Amino acid sequence: MPYIWRFDVVIANLPILLQGLWMTCALTVLSMVIGLVVGLVVALFRLSGWRILAVPATVFTELFRTTPLLVQVVWIFTVLPLMTGVALSPFFSGLVALGLNVAAFMAEIYRTGIYSVDRGQRHAAHALGMTNAQTMRRIVLPQAVMRMVPPMAAMWVALFKDTSILATIGVVELMYEARYLASDTFRPLEIFTAVAVVYFALAYPQSLLVNRLYERFRVRE
């Protein structure tokens, strides 16, 4: 007997899915903000030239870049409370895990962006009599930022999809709602297909935008 697709189940539960989607978007924005801020601090620590700051920053970056996001999420949700005695809600645990993960990658984007600016640019600025701070602000950063924007945008799209991992610790976002509805309605095929379509429909335009950004900010020297 052929399977009969019943997408009216999706329509009927649309409000629940939209609620989950709203949470997905909120998680993306919030963890991006955390990532941008914490990542900048970590990058500055690594660039500071002081071992006492650079070494912990390097350890942080490498830890988060070399372990799976799922492991980080579960670890921060289950192990960290046992070690510290402070239990965070699934939402905050998830946010911290995602935010720190993004921060580790952002730190590398900042750092390589700044390093990618030719040494001659610094020399030229210094020769004009600029201080280190002026050189950074007027010459290095404007050029570095142009190189940072495309990889940051790519990171954003990946982040938008990766929020789905937080369903495993009970954060009520799009994927969590989907799993709930799938078992509630006995219609997993329709529900998960619909969710895949939603992720695609939202991520694809962003991905196109990323390609545009890479084109727009292509370094011309």
Next chain:
Amino acid sequence: MTEPILRVVGLHKSFGSLAVLHGINLEVRRGEVIVLIGPSGSGKSSFLRCLNRLEEPTAGQVFLDGVEVTGQQVNLPLVRRQMGMVFQHLNLFPHLTALENVMEGPRTVLGLTKAAARERASALLAKVQLADKAETKPVALSGGQQQRVAIARALAMDPKVMLFDEVTSALDPELVGEVLSVMKQLADEGMTMLVVTHEMSFGRRVAHRVLMFDEGKVIEEGPPEHVFQHATHERTRRFLQQLTWEGQAT
């Protein structure tokens, strides 16, 4: 006898165990044009970069107009801006237009208003024959044009000395002349200049004094006719011969 504008005493520079400068002494008078020649790796570029401490000298002193550049308490940005520098690798700021490149120093370092900086920059671009390229980004300029903008950018700080570090070495041959012309014009106007170059014709025509560098030392020094025609040092004669074909023909 007036105080020399630039005085270098016993300048040493080492990179780790590799010594590139062995105690250079030099006094430069106001308005003097000094051309530094010598084989690559002889230390002439390092010497220039030690003067404004883009390279940190290992030992020795540099005085600009009586102020010790190498002093512990020196305000480095303040002395650096009095020494204009032009580089082999152009190093224009790619995110700024030609005009903005020239305005950047007066704006950021000297604190001029935008209007005043613009006026100064426009005049300097006109001086290097690039008034029509004011709004052009470096990427759209030829190497020769970029290097002339770089000269204007350095002049915008109203420097006491100009340092030219092989400024035509990275250029296509047909673009060399336009840059040398600007430099000759500057020399004629009385700018004090230290020029590291392989353009011997420039040295012959413009230099007041030529310094021959070899293995971190000045091995020959004198007016161009002396160094180019009656070099006392065998090493200098060989270097000059290797440099040009006509040297072999005569």
